[in-house]
Amino acid sequence: NNNPTICAEIEDSYWKNNCNFQLAIKNNADSQCSLITKAEQKSTCFQKIAVAKNDPELCYFLDQPDQDKCLLTIAKSTQDYLICQELSTALNRDVCRAKVAELAEDPKICDKIGYDMIKQSCKEKVLSS
Structure with a gap:
């Protein structure tokens, strides 16, 4: 029913x-x-x-760290790096962007990453895929 x-x-x-x-x-x-x-x-x-x-708005009903996990999952499945901006910490946002860049095979997304080590790793992974 x-x-x-x-x-x-x-x-x-x-x-x-x-x-x-x-x-x-x-x-x-x-x-x-x-x-x-x-x-x-x-x-x-x-x-x-x-x-x-794939509705990031519903993630806001969750507490941390579940909210960030929810947003990351949706960012990856939609390959939308802009959703990463909503994550709670700079590190989480950069890790999210790196994962989306890898899935989308788009090195330009790596340029949006602040942490140099993550940015380098992102470019290496995207360019080698």
Whole structure:
């Protein structure tokens, strides 16, 4: 059953959360994640749907370090280095750019990296692929 109102009829919080989680995942419905009361399960729900929809906005419902992992996963799958800018630290942003450059086989992305060691490594990997 794909009817989201069915979960509201469940009294037990454990089963209600599981119902909302399963419906959210099945329908890629992030609004259903908001109904989950258990923090860890709610976080997993948003993360799975963010990645499934390639929607970086949903990563902002997560705490660190999960938020950065979520953004990195989407940056890699979409090969969009601009998403890397949203990561929490300069090092994470540069590692993200290097991974995207490698996947996109685009040495120009390596030039956006601040840390020299990561920039060099990025160029070597991209040019050797």
